[in-house]
Amino acid sequence: MGCCQCQGIENMFDKKAAKRALKRYLKKGPSKTTGMLLKAIHKTEVKGLEFLDIGGGIGAIQYDLIKAGASSGTSIEASPAYIDLVKEEIHKNNLAELIDFKHGDFTAIASDVNSADIVTLDKVICCYDDMSELVRLSSKLSRKIYAIIYPRDVWWTKLALPFINFYPIIKGSPFRVFIHPAKKVEEIIFRNGLKRDYYATTLFWQVAIFTK
Ligand SMILES: C[S@@+](CC[C@H](N)C(=O)[O-])C[C@H]1O[C@@H](n2cnc3c(N)ncnc32)[C@H](O)[C@@H]1O
Structure with missing residues (x-):
């Protein structure tokens, strides 16, 4: 991928990082915040x-939604190392035909991506300069x-950033x-006809669900 941040994504989220993340997931399951997001999503029947x-990393959300009966999914991931590892795991679990994998910067390929009932970005907005x-583009693709x-x-996350x-x-x-400023993020989402239904925070993260 061409852009500077995308090259950075490729070398930060490399094979070693992907293997480490998968090992952690297989041992401990989804992270605390991913668990919160999934619990909030499951308030709606996903079957x-x-x-x-988008930016699904090692695929924690994808495994969960498929296991819960989602009919199919698309994974768009900027890191080739992560996407290769998820494909391997998905094949091992005989779920390959249910997920369509695309490698790339989502914003560059968004015009070729179909809308979906559920659109997820778990710790991805913070990796991207053009929020x-x-x-x-991503909130526009959400049907539900x-x-x-x-x-x-907040001041303490901004203090930690450097x-x-x-x-x-x-x-x-x-x-x-x-x-990125939460107010700006939400303004863009609201403009695409979504309203906020769930909101929770941890010390560092905010977890939010918007619905149509
Ligand atoms: C911090 S990791 C989070 C991974 C996973 N969602 C999780 O929570 O474990 C961010 C992921 O988003 C991907 N990513 C960042 N910007 C992206 C973009 N514009 N298009 C597709 N993937 C992107 C990165 O390659 C990386 O795998």
Whole structure:
């Protein structure tokens, strides 16, 4: 992928990071915030619904929704290492025909992506500089549920940001984490006809579900 941040994504979310994340998931299950998001999504019956998981990493949301009876899904992932590993796992579990994998920057390929009942971005908005395009294009594709996890824009997360970004800097990676203003994120989502139905926070993250 061409853009500077996308090259950064490829070298930050590499094979080693993907294997580490999969090992953790297989041992402990979804992270606390992913668990919160999934619980909130399951307030709606997902059986028979289609999903679109953007930046799904090792696929925690995809496994969960398929197991809960979602009819099919699309996974769009910027990191080739993550997508290869998820494909392997999905094949092992005989679920391959239910998920369509696309490698790329979602904003670059959004015009070729179909809408879905459930659209999820779990800790992806913070990896992307052009938040407006990412949120605008992805929320437009949601038919029922738009589910996101992104950092809170409060003083302590902003204070932590330079320390978080110190790691890619010393690694020589162009990757950066961004804390985008929640008000702006939500304004874009509301403009696409969604309303907020669920909201929860942890110290660092905000977990939100929007519905049509
Ligand atoms: C912090 S990880 C989160 C992974 C997973 N959702 C989770 O919570 O474990 C962010 C993921 O989003 C992907 N990503 C970031 N920007 C993206 C974009 N514009 N299009 C597709 N994937 C993207 C990265 O490759 C990475 O796998």
